[in-house]
Amino acid sequence: MNYYPQCPQPEHVIGLDSHTDAVGLTILLQVSEVEGLQIRKSGEWIPVKPLPDSFVIVTNGIYRSTEHRASVNLMKDRLSMATFYSPNLDSEMGPAPSLVTPETPAQYRRIRVAEFFKGYFSRELAGKSYIDVMKIQNGGGEDN
Numbered sequence: 001m002n003y004y005p006q007c008p009q010p011e012h013v014i015g016l017d018s019h020t021d022a023v024g025l026t027i028l029l030q031v032s033e034v035e036g037l038q039i040r041k042s043g044e045w046i047p048v049k050p051l052p053d054s055f056v057i058v059t060n061g062i063y064r065s066t067e068h069r070a071s072v073n074l075m076k077d078r079l080s081m082a083t084f085y086s087p088n089l090d091s092e093m094g095p096a097p098s099l100v101t102p103e104t105p106a107q108y109r110r111i112r113v114a115e116f117f118k119g120y121f122s123r124e125l126a127g128k129s130y131i132d133v134m135k136i137q138n139g140g141g142e143d144n
């Protein structure tokens with residue numbers, strides 16, 4: 001649950017700094033129907049207008065996780081509720097074996113989910129997708 005109190009100087013404040021979610025799927029309800037969520041597209045911040053009775057869905061993996069942030073509002077409080085679909089902490093994460101072929105070698109290494117989230121939650125929100133820490137630099141398999 002994210003609560004953004006009404007703010008007399010919204011131009012000097014950010015509600016939630018730029019980030020990408022580190023999960024498989026995010027479903028977000030903009031509860032109070034006050035504008036605030038923004039996504040970055042071609043370097044520009046685009047507001048995602050709240051629609052009554054609707055959810056915003058953010059995917060990861062083949063559909064790259066969208067960089068987004070939330071602003072605060074001059075006149076009104078804002079409330080959003082995010083639910084995250086993510087893997088079991090005791091498991092590993094990496095490219096789905098069915099997607100790794102000699103023609104399309106693994107581009108990400110496998111790591112323990114707990115290790116991934118430890119790094120994710122201890123970093124600064126800096127826009128860049130955290131999944132890039134798993135990227136295999138030189139290609140050619142998981143040993144590189």
Ligand SMILES: O=C(O)CCC(=O)C(=O)O
Pocket residue numbers: 002016021028036037068069070079080082
């Ligand atoms: O409040 C919002 O609209 C965004 C919340 C969000 O990005 C998050 O909880 O990860």
Ligand SMILES: [Fe+2]
Pocket residue numbers: 019020021068
């Ligand atoms: Fe988010």
